[in-house]
Amino acid sequence: MNKLNNYQEKRFIRNKLFSKIINTFLKFLTLLHYRKSFKIRASWENKTFNEQERMRFIHEKPMDSLLIKEIVYRSQSKKDKILCLGCNFGRLLDALHKEGFTNLYGVDINKESGKYVHQYFPEMAKSAHLTYCSFEKYLPAIENNFFDIVFTHGTTINHVHPLFNIVKHITRVTSKYMIWANACWNSDSYPRFWEYEFENMGFMMVKFLRPLMNEAQIDIKKKTTALIVFSKI
Secondary structure (H helix, E strand, O other): OHHHHHHHHHHHHHHHHHHHHHHHHOHHHHHHHHHHHHHHHHHHHOOOOOHHHHHHHHOOOOOHHHHHHHHHHHOOOOOOEEEEEOOOOOHHHHHHHHOOOOEEEEEOOOHHHHHHHHHHOHHHHHHOEEEOOOHHHHHHHOOOOOEEEEEEEOOOHHHOOOOOOHHHHHHHHEEEEEEEEEOOOOOOOOOOOHHHHHHHOOEEEEEEEOOOOOHHHOOOOOOOOEEEEEEEO
């Protein structure tokens, strides 16, 4: 059994490495899987939420406080322009609003979540700049270095097809930090050498932390939670 598990683990690592090489350096080959990306995008864009699902998205998650603390620590002013990629119902933006931040922006492809943001987080929604469309449409329209901090959480950007250079656009519009609470660092839809891609665009990884588990407990075939910070060089 141990031999089988070792074989499966090695095969998993090898397949992940192969996928990372393609998705990072040979992106044209991912055209073969473009339909998969379209289905993922369409399913989230058109998703509707029942009350139970909405409650799951608006209540604080274990990772939230660590992510918010990191943003507060990296910020230089409560007037910093901060963008949330994949803002959903606005839970994290509301937490920043309560911290006193006044220049908050959010973008999410799911339009239905925009219908409820004023219901669940009315004070934040009054002042924040919220847009409900795809990253592919939103980011190219933003001017260079517009945001002081860009952050995201969960698997949000992991599902963006490699043919849209999400890292290039994030680093272009960000003047200081990209902060990422990644719930599936080893479970991307399109595994990539994220650190290489950010460094190639002039951002250095200055923090990598798995706060919810010890290194000895990590199973590469299961979800892990990592807090990653990239700083503009």
